[in-house]
Amino acid sequence: MFKLALPFLFFLFLSLSIPLKVISQDINSERTLLLNLKQQLGDPPSLASWNASSSPCGWPEIFCVNDSVTQLYLSDKNIVVRIPPTICDLKNLTYLDLSWNYIPGEFPTMLYNCSKLQYLDLSQNYFVGQIPDDIHRLSTLTYLDIGGNNFSGNIPPTIGRLSELQTLFIYQNLLNGTFPKEIGDLSNLEKLGLAYNDFIPMEIPQEFAQLRKLKFLWMIETNLIGEIPEFFNNFSSLEHLNLAGNNLVGGIPSQLLSLKNLTHFYLYHNKLSGEIPRPVEALGLVEIDLSMNNFTGTIPEEFGKLQSLVFFNIFSNRFTGELPPGMDRLPNLTTFRVFRNKLTGFLAPEFGLHSKLGEFDVSENQFSGQLPENLCAAGVLAGLVAHTNNLSGQVPKSLGNCRALRTFQLQNNKFSENDFSGEIPPEIGNLIPTFLNLSSNRLTGRIPYQLNNLAFERSFLNNSGLCSDDPVLSLPSCSYKPSGPKKLSSKLVAMIVALALLASLVILLLTLFVVRDYRRKKRERYLSAWKLTSFHRLDFTEGNILSNLTENNLIGSGGSGKVYRITVNRADENMSLVEWAWQNFSEDKPIVEMLDPQITEPTHLEEMIMVYKIGIVCTRASPATRPSMKEVVHVLRGYCPPDENGARKLGSDFDVAPLMGSATYLSGNNKRSKRDDSDSIIYNVV
Known part of the structure; x- marks a missing residue:
């Protein structure tokens, strides 16, 4: 029995040792291949860890599966030469990232030989020419990013044959033709980015309705025309929608804001009109930008319940009515810009109290009341613009603690004025904003000395009560005020009363002194009238x-x-x-x-x-x-x-x-x- 077991053990040993030898030979050959690739790429210093004495699977840019190279990370390695064809000799390569380099030339068609390639990122390089018509030969791709290059012409229709594709980014190129309707055939597509290309003006193809898995659509500045199709209401997975900077007309699809997964919503700088559709069920919205359109109506009350809202831009429209209750209490709000509308009512007092508010622009509306006191409660407010409203009261003194404040405008323009009064808080002089305009109000008092320079020459116009110690601002000198009826400030009245009391006390003391001196002199005159007569003549010195x-x-x-x-x-x-x-x-x-x-x-x-x-x-x-x-x-x-x-x-x-x-x-x-x-x-x- 022992004699039978010995041949069996020997056979088992051979069976185990042969695969180990094959694996060892494969990793050695891939190391040699990678070292040759390093030389062909110009031996960049960023690949200094590639050497013959270590396993490639331990190199930072390499990822292996079963001791075979499957992923190659060469992003931002200062590569300035074309991609060597030998790169596809890595037979198990599935992931290739060559982004953020200086690779020249046309689209590298030699990558067609990477038969298992699933992820290809060639973005932010110097590729030129047209996207090849046979790009569909990269049939195993699920991710393709060729954005940030200099490709021109059209996007070939054959791109619709990359049936496994889940992400397609061709943004920021020199494409000046068309994008094909065949993109709609990419039924697995989740992310589509065609932004910043000068396509021929065209509408969103009806075929895009088939992109039911779409989560991310980025088509800013792509010369889109026509209306936003109603089939967008069916993109139930949509999270990020950016159609800004186009020539779209019409209204927002009726159910678009009912998409509960929507978090980023950008339609700014179009020619859209109408009201914001209700109901708003996308309560997870983080960023909203509907600015520079022709929207009308009121702001939905649901916007006051967007607890995740960070960025809110609706400026340059024709919105009316008051701000929704609760917007001042949103805990994550950092940017609030609603200027150039027809909004009315009061600015809620708690703006800035519950979030790190950085930008607050409510100018060119019809707001009334006072400016919120707590705008800079978090200390990060960089821009405050509230000109051309019906606001009144004093400039909040708390703004003097806004060390980050760089833009501060409360002035008027050709339409109307504000009515701010009182003195400019001296603390504002410590801010030294890059842009300051407090013109056409009823401000009084002395300009903070830090603002007495030419940079603010036009910042205080049409405030008759202001004065300056420096003639550079073309304001009256604080040492001279023209006569005329004017309302005295409470501080000035208190100062006058104090001076009057002091003067009265001085006069009283002087009067007492004069009376006492008069009595003393009178007594001296009386005593001096006595005639002294000696009693006896004495002889002494x-x-x-x-x-x-x-x-x-x-x-x-x-x-x-x-x-x-x-x-x-x-x-x-x-x-x-x-x-x-x-x-x-x-x-x-x-x-x-x-x-x-x-x-x-x-x-x-x-x-x-x-x-x-x-x-x-x-x-x-x-x-x-x-x-x-x-x-x-x-x-x-x-x-x-x-x-x-x-x-x-x-x-x-x-x-x-x-x-x-x-x-x-x-x-x-x-x-x-x-x-x-x-x-x-x-x-x-x-």
């Missing part, structure tokens, strides 16, 4: 006085100054004036005898006696018993000169004589006192 102004000689101080005791010598005796006065007073000598004999005017005798007595009291030995300067001044002021009838105002309140009884004087070791029943001067003058 200024030096004798100044040398005695020391703290030891300080008698007392008060609010008006200090009193010092000055010791001077008489010519005939060695005694101070104070000691001499107290000696005579203690000896009960008459005061009259102590006066200077040269004083011969009896009219001032009583005043001199009063001053003598006050001097005695003010030179008491104990400072505590001396009156204050205030009390002395009070007594002196109370002792007035005779009135016009000769009467004196003396009275007991100002009589100093009874106050002398308690005076005490100490001189050396001797103590003398003179007492009286009356109180001291202090209690008589208070």
Whole structure:
């Protein structure tokens, strides 16, 4: 039994090893083929990873199945030569991408030899000439993209024989003939792109009705004429429809917006008319552009429920009525351009609050009310255009935070004006938009200094309340305003009131100062009228006085100054004036005898006696018993000169004589006192 098993195992080993050897030989031969292809393509640096020491299945541009090359990705490899015929020696090649290179020449018919080729992308190269009539020989293709080249002439009818084709892109060429109705025979076609070709004007062929699997139709600027066929209502799989930039007329097919898979809808720049058909069941719409047509009627209310809507353009039509409720709350809306219609009503206040609004253009309509405050809530608003409406109120200050704002227009044109008022928010000066127009409003105040340049020379016309610090804008100078009736702003009124109050306060203070100064001068004039008469002739100099102004000689101080005791010598005796006065007073000598004999005017005798007595009291030995300067001044002021009838105002309140009884004087070791029943001067003058 063991003898029978041995031949069987040997046969099994041979059976397994032969296929491995064949596979190894195939991958080696494909590596050699690819290295030769690299040389034929000019050995571009982008293919440096292709080498003889590694398996092709590990190269970035290669995809293998069962160790055989099936897909070749050569997009954007800087290839500048024609495609080598040897490329089809890769027998299992199904996928070939040569897009975004510089490949010249005519359509590479040698690719017909790639018998298993399903995906062919030759877009964005330099191919020229006509599309070959025998292109149907690429019979296994499901994907063909030859867009972005220089092919010219017609699209051959034989292209309709590529029965497996699911995607056909021939956009952006120099085709100037026709596109064949036979394209309608491509029953498996899902994506068709013929855009940006200068075809002979023609209608959409009726045969296209057979394209029931169509999801993507891109025929912008292809010289289409006539109406959009009603069979478009049957394209239930349609997601993307772009027929913009043609000469289509008529209306939108009645059921087109009932296609629930429709997400992108572009019909702009045609000659279409009529109303937008209802009902709108394509609630997954992401982008809508119906601009530059002749549409009329109102905007469907369903548009306010398009939660996925990002891009909304319906400008340059004749739409009327108000905006649908809810459009300001759409969470994904970034572009909203409805200008040049006949729309009315208010702009909903929540625009910009729920989405990253980048473009907002509602100009040349009949909107009223205020501009929405939250347009730049997300901080990405780049364009704000609202001119030629009936809008009023102030420019929202929040716009000053729109760092991305580049276009800002609130001006008028030949039809009408807006009515914005108030000052231009200073923060707008920090934006430096590339285009700014606030003309023909009722704006007031100073132009932000950042906008004082020639770039904005015509941005502020017909705003009589605006001024500028720079004459370059041809606006009145802010330092001069022409006279005339005008409504003052609240800030200006507040400023005027504040200045008036300040001026009143200054005037009041000045008045108080003048009155006080007047009283002081009057008092000085009154005091200066007194005639000073010396009591005794003394022989001393200024030096004798100044040398005695020391703290030891300080008698007392008060609010008006200090009193010092000055010791001077008489010519005939060695005694101070104070000691001499107290000696005579203690000896009960008459005061009259102590006066200077040269004083011969009896009219001032009583005043001199009063001053003598006050001097005695003010030179008491104990400072505590001396009156204050205030009390002395009070007594002196109370002792007035005779009135016009000769009467004196003396009275007991100002009589100093009874106050002398308690005076005490100490001189050396001797103590003398003179007492009286009356109180001291202090209690008589208070």
